[in-house]
Amino acid sequence: MSCIKKEGRSTYLYTRGGEYLSTILIILCLNFFLPRLMPGDPFSYLTGQNASSDLSTTLDSKSEAILRAYYGVGDPLWKQFCLYCQNLLHGNLGYAYYFKAPVAQLIAQRLPWSLFLVVTSILLASVIGITAGVFSAWKRGTVLDRGFWIIFLSLRSIPTFFLGTLLLLFLSFQAGIFPLFGAYSIEKAGSTWLVQGKDILWHLALPVLTLTLAEVTGKYLLTRSAMLDTLEEDYIIFARARGLAESQIMYRHALPNALLPVVTQIALRLGMAAAGMIYVETIFGYPGMGKLMQEALAVRDFSVLQGTFLITSLLVLASNFLLDLFYVYLDPRVEVR
Amino acid sequence: MSRLGLIGGTILLFFCLLAFFAPFLTPYSPNNFSGQPLEIPSTRHLLGTDGSGQDIFSQLIYGTRVSLLIGLTVSLFSTLFGGVVGLLSGFYGKWIDRLLMRFLDIFLTIPHLPLMLLLAAYFPPALVTTIFVLILFSWPLEAKLVRSQVLSLKKREYLEAARLAGAKDYYLMYRYLIPELTPLIVSQLVLRSSWAVLAESGLAFLGLGDPSIKSWGMILKQAISYEAIYFTPNWQWWLLPPGICITLLIFAFTFLGYALEEKFNPTLKEGV
Numbered sequence: 001m002s003c004i005k006k007e008g009r010s011t012y013l014y015t016r017g018g019e020y021l022s023t024i025l026i027i028l029c030l031n032f033f034l035p036r037l038m039p040g041d042p043f044s045y046l047t048g049q050n051a052s053s054d055l056s057t058t059l060d061s062k063s064e065a066i067l068r069a070y071y072g073v074g075d076p077l078w079k080q081f082c083l084y085c086q087n088l089l090h091g092n093l094g095y096a097y098y099f100k101a102p103v104a105q106l107i108a109q110r111l112p113w114s115l116f117l118v119v120t121s122i123l124l125a126s127v128i129g130i131t132a133g134v135f136s137a138w139k140r141g142t143v144l145d146r147g148f149w150i151i152f153l154s155l156r157s158i159p160t161f162f163l164g165t166l167l168l169l170f171l172s173f174q175a176g177i178f179p180l181f182g183a184y185s186i187e188k189a190g191s192t193w194l195v196q197g198k199d200i201l202w203h204l205a206l207p208v209l210t211l212t213l214a215e216v217t218g219k220y221l222l223t224r225s226a227m228l229d230t231l232e233e234d235y236i237i238f239a240r241a242r243g244l245a246e247s248q249i250m251y252r253h254a255l256p257n258a259l260l261p262v263v264t265q266i267a268l269r270l271g272m273a274a275a276g277m278i279y280v281e282t283i284f285g286y287p288g289m290g291k292l293m294q295e296a297l298a299v300r301d302f303s304v305l306q307g308t309f310l311i312t313s314l315l316v317l318a319s320n321f322l323l324d325l326f327y328v329y330l331d332p333r334v335e336v337r
Numbered sequence: 338m339s340r341l342g343l344i345g346g347t348i349l350l351f352f353c354l355l356a357f358f359a360p361f362l363t364p365y366s367p368n369n370f371s372g373q374p375l376e377i378p379s380t381r382h383l384l385g386t387d388g389s390g391q392d393i394f395s396q397l398i399y400g401t402r403v404s405l406l407i408g409l410t411v412s413l414f415s416t417l418f419g420g421v422v423g424l425l426s427g428f429y430g431k432w433i434d435r436l437l438m439r440f441l442d443i444f445l446t447i448p449h450l451p452l453m454l455l456l457a458a459y460f461p462p463a464l465v466t467t468i469f470v471l472i473l474f475s476w477p478l479e480a481k482l483v484r485s486q487v488l489s490l491k492k493r494e495y496l497e498a499a500r501l502a503g504a505k506d507y508y509l510m511y512r513y514l515i516p517e518l519t520p521l522i523v524s525q526l527v528l529r530s531s532w533a534v535l536a537e538s539g540l541a542f543l544g545l546g547d548p549s550i551k552s553w554g555m556i557l558k559q560a561i562s563y564e565a566i567y568f569t570p571n572w573q574w575w576l577l578p579p580g581i582c583i584t585l586l587i588f589a590f591t592f593l594g595y596a597l598e599e600k601f602n603p604t605l606k607e608g609v
Contacts, residue, residue, distance in 0.1 A: 157585075159580070275450035282542075
């Protein structure tokens with residue numbers, strides 16, 4: 001029996017692994033073909049011949065030589081693709097012609113800040129959203145449930161970039177409680193780690209608050225609907241028939257079962273959190289990947305846009321894959337869908 | 338619940354009227370340099386002027402047109418295209434369906450906004466670019482919704498009966514499936530419009546938009562690009578109004594969409 005189960009699990013993992021590989025392949029193809037399929041070659045955007053480059057990014061001869069070598073200009077397409085993959089495997093994501101630095105190096109500088117910001121916000125949003133969702137499902141149909149539902153949906157009506165701007169305007173500029181810009185104060189560079197740590201957290205506060213508020217509604221709605229589904233199951237009715245306390249039914253019986261689909265959905269929507277990250281980092285001048293994307297967009301630095309897209313996608317995929325691994329061991333019912 | 342839907346509908350109607358009567362309500366054309374830069378509100382300029390001396394009130398009213406146009410176009414096209422693909426895929430199944438499902442899985446895991454930025458950056462900043470990118474990124478979700486609905490409808494007995502009586506595929510779809518799908522499609526049109534308005538203003542905010550087309554997102558972006566905006570009182574009439582307008586419109590779409598969903602589909606749980 002256990003043997004069969006184990007086989008089912010490994011088939012599941014193989015299938016999922018295949019899905020991840022094909023996704024990665026598609027992302028690579030997108031990144032490879034986009035600059036090559038667009039009208040003109042990648043360089044016409046930089047030399048000012050193209051309509052969109054009224055942005056006057058000039059390409060000096062050194063950068064152009066590096067780029068021509070990187071793209072393999074002049075080689076047949078299949079050779080270019082091999083070169084592209086070879087470069088990627090060596091961690092070479094191309095050369096940023098505006099920033100005058102390798103893309104991989106730029107991303108490596110920015111990535112830790114983004115991870116810090118996004119992971120903190122997602123965890124906070126999940127805790128708040130799931131707690132509120134359980135509570136709402138528990139008190140379903142009452143004024144409290146309605147109130148929660150309306151508040152969370154109204155919250156989602158405020159665009160993330162407007163919400164962030166308001167918080168920055170009122171709490172930083174008007175009230176002066178939080179810093180105006182960046183992730184740390186330069187003048188505190190020589191102080192003790194305790195002072196520096198406090199400084200970093202102080203800079204993180206508003207970006208995390210904004211991203212948490214942006215992400216919380218989705219988690220709330222998911223949990224609420226998963227809980228409402230679970231509450232109709234027979235074992236809940238049985239638990240109620242046994243005379244268990246309502247709180248015990250909610251947290252011991254319903255929540256663990258409702259949580260699995262919720263966690264999967266949260267993982268699936270990690271890609272959406274990348275959007276919030278771009279807005280939040282742009283507003284607060286937070287030096288992460290999102291800010292890098294926005295800067296690259298403003299000067300049309302395509303190497304950076306492609307590199308950040310690739311890394312963001314791979315990170316989302318990797319976290320999904322890790323979660324899949326956990327999932328198989330958490331839930332014995334997992335099979336190939 | 339229906340009261341909230343009513344409020345949403347009223348707000349939406351109000352914005353539609355604003356958009357329709359824009360030329361009569363505004364004293365200037367939104368791109369006219371009708372005053373000095375950064376004027377404070379006066380009877381000549383109800384919401385002052387922006388950094389280049391254009392009337393903010395006129396921009397705001399005309400911005401309603403841009404937002405509603407984008408909401409309508411994107412939701413119509415993506416629902417139409419996604420609906421047809423979803424219907425065919427759910428109805429015929431087999432390899433078309435498997436292919437679509439694989440595509441959807443991949444599509445859903447890829448982070449959308451970074452790819453949108455990458456894609457849109459290749460095209461000249463124009464309204465058409467924004468609309469094209471938004472349709473490209475929204476039809477798969479419509480296809481997924483319609484497909485799953487078709488799958489559950491397909492099992493109904495009256496459909497089987499009609500088929501046994503000799504009904505052709507297109508007749509089954511046209512006579513039975515499409516009418517059954519209409520409620521879903523209507524509420525989806527409203528919710529998709531809300532998404533499109535939000536996404537457009539976001540793209541404009543990040544710098545992907547035609548600066549001469551003053552959508553609400555573009556006004557907001559231009560206000561923030563003016564460096565002293567937070568230090569001068571101008572934010573009150575330059576930065577707040579477009580943000581509040583976007584929020585109100587999204588609010589209206591959201592609650593109207595959920596109200597429609599609930600009304601047409603009583604078996605559906607609220608808020609799902």
